[in-house]
Amino acid sequence: MWPGTGQLGGRTLPRNTPLHTSSVQEARVTLGALLRELRGNAQFTVRQLAAILEWPHSKISKIENGRQTPTADDIRAWTHATHAEDHADDLVARLQNLEFQHAEWQRQLAPGLKHHQLKLTEINARTRFFRVFEPTFMPGLLQTAEYARFRFEQTGRVFGQRRDIDDAVQTRIQRQEILYRPEKRFHFVLTEATLRYRLCPPAVMLGQLDRLLSLSTLPNVKLGIIGFDVEYDVAPAHGFWLLDDERVMIETFSAELNLAQPQEIELYGRIFERLATATGTSYSGEARNLITRAAAHWST
Incomplete structure (x- = not known):
């Protein structure tokens, strides 16, 4: 859970803010923005984090801009690399809310x-x-x-x-x-x-x-x-x-x-x-x- 009132990088998020705010895309963008702030707090560039995770740097950009949904493993790797493991469970819960909202037929x-x-x-x-x-x-x-x-x-x-x-x-x-x-x-x-x-x-x-x-x-x-x-x-x-x-x-x-x-x-x-x-x-x-x-x- 985000510390205190839920501040991350200067932006306040209420505790237990639902991920599906008004649309699936907005929810994905919200999740990406939170991950971007973790990267920023760790003072990594996109390419630096990509190198640590051994991912294409395009994957980092797509996740942060809401063009790709991360997996639970992606989130845990991201929080580990940015020394923010205490946020992992909250972010995974947000991902699960997104998956509940947007259940792709191929997976279902x-x-x-x-x-x-x-x-x-x-x-x-x-x-x-x-x-x-x-x-x-x-x-x-x-x-x-x-x-x-x-x-x-x-x-x-x-x-x-x-x-x-x-x-x-x-x-x-x-x-x-x-x-x-x-x-x-x-x-x-x-x-x-x-x-x-x-x-x-x-x-x-x-x-x-x-x-x-x-x-x-x-x-x-x-x-x-x-x-x-x-x-x-x-x-x-x-x-x-x-x-x-x-x-x-x-x-x-x-x-x-x-x-x-x-x-x-x-x-x-x-x-x-x-x-x-x-x-x-x-x-x-x-x-x-x-x-x-x-x-x-x-x-x-």
Whole structure:
């Protein structure tokens, strides 16, 4: 922990300042700035520290400027070389916060697709209120096994991870058991496009729409669909999951983002509310009519 009030090189940092301040990049820059100050305190130039660590000097510059994320071993080597070992644990903890926030798919999927599904099962078990917005595909908790298989196969094509698709599908379907727990509440908001995108064969999509109709009748599940004719005042830029008031999960092509800052959670809560209550967002019978019309489209 930084000594005293948390001063390092004349700049005050409150104790336990969260690393993910407003974005992943800002967090990486913050970590790099702290490491730069340790180098400065030790009165080493970039090239001198690189020589001590036997690293390319470009690696030092990239880390300090937030263009490369150091590993825990990098941080411990850096603090040892700059005679600042007492800061190592704090900096490693900050790195772990960054890795929590920005979990790259290549690293997450290395143990297999099933492993990630098991991690989500643990997170879901702790969550009581789910608010989910998806503009492109069916949320995992609502998927049929056939639809889930196509989603995992698409992931496999991108990341070359196909060895345990059957196990991943089975684990995802087992996760859906929480939909039937009365103490859990779910509010899903989908765009009408999710009912129409050609992400799987028509027969698979018809089964998926039938499943959606069935789940929409559960007493603890609220399903809203934003029709094509709705005028948005907040663009449906990307999907996200709000888990209680503790975490926002966002999937990008490269990583799963986990946001835990109160202001970020509050922001996504407001965005979800605007999408969920937009004039023309359909619920109950109207939502089921949209699903039925989409099924007719897939049947032609």
